[in-house]
Amino acid sequence: MESMDRMLLSSWYDVHSTVPSSYVQLPENRPGKVVSSLHEPIPVIDLGERHRPHLTKQILKASQEYGFFQVINHGVSHDLMDETLNIFKEFHGMPPKEKINECSKDPNGNFKIYTSGENYKKNATHYWKDSLIHPCPPSGENFQYWPEKPSNYREIVGKYSREMNRLTLEILEILCEGLGLEPRYFCGGLCENPSLAAHHYPPCPQPSLTLGLAKHKDPTIITILLQDKEVEGLQVLKDGTWIAVAPIPNAFVVNIGLLLQIISNGRLAGVEHRAVTNSSIARTSVVYFVYPSFESNIEPAQALLKGSNTPPLYKSITCREFRANFYQKGPKVEEDLQ
Numbered sequence: 327m328e329s330m331d332r333m334l335l336s337s338w339y340d341v342h343s344t345v346p347s348s349y350v351q352l353p354e355n356r357p358g359k360v361v362s363s364l365h366e367p368i369p370v371i372d373l374g375e376r377h378r379p380h381l382t383k384q385i386l387k388a389s390q391e392y393g394f395f396q397v398i399n400h401g402v403s404h405d406l407m408d409e410t411l412n413i414f415k416e417f418h419g420m421p422p423k424e425k426i427n428e429c430s431k432d433p434n435g436n437f438k439i440y441t442s443g444e445n446y447k448k449n450a451t452h453y454w455k456d457s458l459i460h461p462c463p464p465s466g467e468n469f470q471y472w473p474e475k476p477s478n479y480r481e482i483v484g485k486y487s488r489e490m491n492r493l494t495l496e497i498l499e500i501l502c503e504g505l506g507l508e509p510r511y512f513c514g515g516l517c518e519n520p521s522l523a524a525h526h527y528p529p530c531p532q533p534s535l536t537l538g539l540a541k542h543k544d545p546t547i548i549t550i551l552l553q554d555k556e557v558e559g560l561q562v563l564k565d566g567t568w569i570a571v572a573p574i575p576n577a578f579v580v581n582i583g584l585l586l587q588i589i590s591n592g593r594l595a596g597v598e599h600r601a602v603t604n605s606s607i608a609r610t611s612v613v614y615f616v617y618p619s620f621e622s623n624i625e626p627a628q629a630l631l632k633g634s635n636t637p638p639l640y641k642s643i644t645c646r647e648f649r650a651n652f653y654q655k656g657p658k659v660e661e662d663l664q
């Protein structure tokens with residue numbers, strides 16, 4: 327196999343005027359017809375809303391109907407959002423060997439730079455994307471393994487991770503109110519082990535044949551995504567059609583993950599989404615994946631089973647086992663849980 331520095335898409339994407347055949351998706355997986363974000367917008371929720379029952383209702387409704395919503399007035403500084411996007415753009419713009427070097431300090435291999443998908447060898451067809459991913463626990467553990475380049479990476483991304491942790495707990499508290507769980511249900515183990523990814527989708531000469539990221543559901547509690555201000559790419563599947571998620575400057579896109587689907591006993595569901603490419607401009611997205619500690623037991627919350635006629639729809643599983651299964655089986659993981 328070729329070495330990672332030469333495999334990274336950012337090292338060669340502009341050499342060809344057509345995409346290599348291993349990047350051409352099967353016809354049924356190609357982008358095809360998409361509903362514009364103007365026709366079917368993903369709900370935008372103002373977290374500054376003072377009327378709490380109204381806020382709770384809106385978030386619950388969006389989570390149930392779309393599995394996705396955008397938030398504004400979330401309290402994260404717009405400067406920090408810009409700085410974070412920029413630092414990751416700079417990161418992906420560094421020489422390939424330097425990027426790899428910045429991700430090789432952790433002896434456990436949890437800091438990764440990769441191209442296409444996390445499991446490159448398993449995918450017969452490749453995706454038009456490079457990614458950086460690493461854990462960013464609120465405990466600050468393993469901060470010594472974080473990239474040090476670009477020079478203020480640790481300062482900015484560290485600050486951003488702390489803000490994401492705060493925002494996560496705020497959103498989950500509202501979801502708890504909506505579901506009927508105690509407000510602090512997710513404080514502690516269930517949000518203890520988040521990861522941060524920065525995806526880089528270079529311009530692609532044939533966007534109609536390729537995908538940046540395959541259709542998937544997130545194996546998380548929730549996911550908070552910051553996307554480029556003007557570049558579309560994220561799409562959500564609703565009632566069998568793909569709808570584009572409009573980039574709204576300074577908003578975050580939030581989606582429900584499979585672990586919250588289990589905990590809520592199916593009242594909230596992870597929804598399929600993907601990313602497409604375009605031929606003119608690179609797109610960057612910064613994704614905060616909310617994961618529990620590996621030891622956490624994931625199962626339908628007792629408080630939701632009591633007084634409900636619905637039996638538990640999912641078996642109990644440790645987060646470690648769930649993540650291993652997800653890595654190996656992808657979307658099939660859901661069937662195994664029932």
Ligand code: OGA
Pocket residue numbers: 523525539544551553559560599600601611613
């Ligand atoms: C993800 C994801 C979408 C994007 O990383 O799970 O859905 O727009 N990313 O990069």
Ligand code: NI
Pocket residue numbers: 542543544549599
């Ligand atoms: Ni996702």
